[in-house]
Amino acid sequence: MGELYKFFADLHVHTALSPCAGDSATPPNIVAAAIEKGMQMIAVTDHNSAENVAAVVKCGKLHGLKVIPGMEVASREEVHLVCLLETVERALDLQAIVYAALPPMSNRPDHFGRQLVMDSAGAVTGECVRLLMAATDLPLDRIIAEVHRLGGLAIAAHVDRPAFSVIANLGLVPPDAGFDAAEISAALARDEAAVRFPSLGGLPIITASDAHRPEEIGGSPTLFLLEKMDLEDIGMAFRGRNEREYLIQ
Ligand SMILES: [Zn+2]
Numbered sequence: 001m002g003e004l005y006k007f008f009a010d011l012h013v014h015t016a017l018s019p020c021a022g023d024s025a026t027p028p029n030i031v032a033a034a035i036e037k038g039m040q041m042i043a044v045t046d047h048n049s050a051e052n053v054a055a056v057v058k059c060g061k062l063h064g065l066k067v068i069p070g071m072e073v074a075s076r077e078e079v080h081l082v083c084l085l086e087t088v089e090r091a092l093d094l095q096a097i098v099y100a101a102l103p104p105m106s107n108r109p110d111h112f113g114r115q116l117v118m119d120s121a122g123a124v125t126g127e128c129v130r131l132l133m134a135a136t137d138l139p140l141d142r143i144i145a146e147v148h149r150l151g152g153l154a155i156a157a158h159v160d161r162p163a164f165s166v167i168a169n170l171g172l173v174p175p176d177a178g179f180d181a182a183e184i185s186a187a188l189a190r191d192e193a194a195v196r197f198p199s200l201g202g203l204p205i206i207t208a209s210d211a212h213r214p215e216e217i218g219g220s221p222t223l224f225l226l227e228k229m230d231l232e233d234i235g236m237a238f239r240g241r242n243e244r245e246y247l248i249q
């Protein structure tokens, strides 16, 4: 087995494509902020879209930051899932499934916020017209099954928040839901979370910033002990395999 290294990760970051995120959340600003905060790895997780993933991955490569392709999908139950994929192509595969399940309505930028598509230098190349803040028509278990079919990981987002979380909306984490991990906000300690939400069971608990502005990135990272920064190793850390670990700071 190869040597293991420590990597700081923020696995829940929005770009200016998310209607509720600031226009300053450009690929270069996100990458610069993550590096400044000492992150080695982030995941790009816009609401129901992966249209800015390739740009942030490319910008990250240029500056030595690992960027994991991802998406924060809203289920039919209005539960948010942080979905992580191994490649941009797999993220776009998930996007096709999600786009087919969004209501056929357009975004109202004046009302919900703009949904900016950008290149790796941060130039605006377009605007997504879909209503990304809507919930999809996909049930929770279908999303998790699709993510797993695509070789990805599905994390229950912000389970300690009063809205859009699996616990807030369903009352508990269904024991057979198939999540790979659950995310809590920095406000809650990991052992406290396990006591307050017993239905988390033995699920790995991580923290992430859910940053909607670059300055929020890295606010509550998870420290991983991995051989390499990819989903295979992160998955092994979640399952406690091969000495890989994850630690909340
Ligand atoms: Zn969310």
Ligand SMILES: [Zn+2]
Binding pocket: 012, 014, 072, 210
């Ligand atoms: Zn989010």
